[in-house]
Amino acid sequence: MLFTNQQLRTIREHALSMDKERxxxxxxxxxxxDHRLFHLFVPDELEGxxxxxxxxxxxxxxSARIDxxxxxxxxxxxxxxxxxxMMNPEVSRGVFAYREAVIAGSGMPSGTATRxxxxxxxxxSWRYCSGSTYATTYTANAVIEPAPNRNDAVxxxxxxxxxxxxxxxxxxxIDILADWNAFGLRATGSHTISxxxxxxxxxxxFLLTETKGYERETIYRYPFLPFAQVSFAGVAxxxxxxxxxxxxxxxxQRGSSSYVIGKLEECKAALEQAMSVFYVTVEKxxxxxLRVGGLSAETxxxxxxxxxxxxxxxxxxxxxxFPLLGLSAAMEDAEVNRCWRDLQTACSHALLRNFS
Numbered sequence: 001m002l003f004t005n006q007q008l009r010t011i012r013e014h015a016l017s018m019d020k021e022r023x024x025x026x027x028x029x030x031x032x033x034d035h036r037l038f039h040l041f042v043p044d045e046l047e048g049x050x051x052x053x054x055x056x057x058x059x060x061x062x063s064a065r066i067d068x069x070x071x072x073x074x075x076x077x078x079x080x081x082x083x084x085x086m087m088n089p090e091v092s093r094g095v096f097a098y099r100e101a102v103i104a105g106s107g108m109p110s111g112t113a114t115r116x117x118x119x120x121x122x123x124x125s126w127r128y129c130s131g132s133t134y135a136t137t138y139t140a141n142a143v144i145e146p147a148p149n150r151n152d153a154v155x156x157x158x159x160x161x162x163x164x165x166x167x168x169x170x171x172x173x174i175d176i177l178a179d180w181n182a183f184g185l186r187a188t189g190s191h192t193i194s195x196x197x198x199x200x201x202x203x204x205x206f207l208l209t210e211t212k213g214y215e216r217e218t219i220y221r222y223p224f225l226p227f228a229q230v231s232f233a234g235v236a237x238x239x240x241x242x243x244x245x246x247x248x249x250x251x252x253q254r255g256s257s258s259y260v261i262g263k264l265e266e267c268k269a270a271l272e273q274a275m276s277v278f279y280v281t282v283e284k285x286x287x288x289x290l291r292v293g294g295l296s297a298e299t300x301x302x303x304x305x306x307x308x309x310x311x312x313x314x315x316x317x318x319x320x321x322f323p324l325l326g327l328s329a330a331m332e333d334a335e336v337n338r339c340w341r342d343l344q345t346a347c348s349h350a351l352l353r354n355f356s
Contacts, residue, residue: 002062007031015067018187019338022180024069029134037063037074038102041081043214046097048081053222054282057234061275064238065245068342069187071235076130076188077102079231083139085220086206087168089213095137095168104135104193109164111142111195119201120144122167125177125194132176133189138169140195141208166206173198184338184345222289226300229307229351230282233314236346237275240314243339244268247321250328250336260324267317274313281306311352318343 003011014025032038040056042048051059056078064071080103084092095101111124126140144163177192206212214220219227244267251260285295285303295303318340322329329336346352 002035002059003031003066008066011066011070015069015335015338016333018067018069020186022186023133023189024073024187028070032070032074032077033099036099038077039081039096040078041219042084042096043217046084046093047099047101048084048096050217050219052286053219053227053230054279054286057230057279057282060231060234061238061241064235064346065241066238068235068239068242068339068346069185071238072185072188072342072346073131075231075235076104079228080105080139082220082224082227083166083206085211085214085217086166086208087212088203088206091168091203092213100134101136102131102134103137103139104129104131104189105139106193107141109141109143109162111140111167112145113142113165113167113200114145116199119199120165120167120205122169122195122198122200125192127192128180128190129193130188130190132191132193136171138171138174138193139166140169140193141166166208167198167200168204168206169195169198169200173200182345184341184343186341218286218289221294222286223295223300225351226285226295226303226307229304232346232349232352233278233307233310236311236314236343236352237271237278239339239343239346240271240317243318243321243336243343244271246334246336246339247325247329250325250334254326254328256324260321263320263324267321270313271317274310278306278310308352308354311347312354315343315347 011028014028018024036049039048040051040059042050044050060071060075063074083103084096087095106126106129108126110126111122113120113122122142124142141164144165173195175194177194179192180190211220248264251264281302285299288295288299322340325336328334331337
């Protein structure tokens with residue numbers, strides 16, 4: 001069991017107020033800190049609890065089954081540990097090696113950076129930065145503006161391409177625009193962050209394609225796109241499990257028809273089957289990584305396909321059952337309603353959608 005019974009009660013007791021107030025509580029954050037759940041992909045020597053991806057994904061799923069906001073924030077916060085290998089080791093220690101350390105940020109290169117002596121001046125804004133309200137460090141991608149004299153510029157990009165670099169920003173360099181008004185995952189603090197003329201020294205920047213340390217850690221060799229899809233699929237499944245639990249309680253209370261009960265059982269079985277196939281695929285990919293040091297293109301494609309399929313099955317549970325649960329389920333305070341909203345929101349992420 002991931003949490004003690006008392007911790008489970010605390011999280012569930014805070015779930016409604018977190019949804020209403022659009023903010024995770026300090027009590028719940030302290031539970032996450034105590035279990036080092038933001039450090040699942042941080043090396044042990046940096047006060048992390050390095051965890052194989054299949055095991056971490058089950059943690060994401062269990063966290064999301066308890067509460068969707070919890071699962072999303074654990075997953076996003078833990079994912080920031082991926083950057084430990086891309087930073088200079090001494091910088092990684094300063095960023096990660098303490099109890100409350102957690103990164104919030106965005107992968108979209110929606111900022112610009114100008115080269116100056118000793119570093120860069122960064123400007124821009126970045127949307128959907130989950131965990132923004134309690135992050136201790138922020139990361140953001142920015143396009144490097146051409147230097148006045150290109151002969152003096154150091155660029156890692158190919159001719160004709162824009163160079164994109166990642167920047168490590170401190171809380172005092174960031175402004176938060178509280179614009180996360182989604183109807184689900186309300187407590188994730190997925191707001192827009194912005195920086196104005198923020199100076200970032202050279203050693204506080206990194207490239208997503210360059211490893212600077214901790215090469216022995218297996219997780220850092222897992223391709224980032226399928227890594228993210230696996231993680232998000234685990235969250236979607238956990239929220240769906242919670243939705244099905246809450247739907248069953250409501251259906252029994254309402255004395256629902258055999259059709260509704262039958263549909264509920266169908267959804268349970270479909271989700272269990274999809275997740276069984278999903279975890280077989282994830283486990284096989286992890287074994288391949290351990291065996292040969294990388295994933296084949298075929299394995300990456302299979303991981304992506306099974307992740308999207310699992311998320312689609314989770315989403316289908318909500319789409320099929322929610323309309324059958326009556327007006328009680330339409331009330332925002334209802335547990336099943338919160339789960340349904342969280343499920344819709346999580347599965348709206350671009351990495352879990354399939355337009356083919």
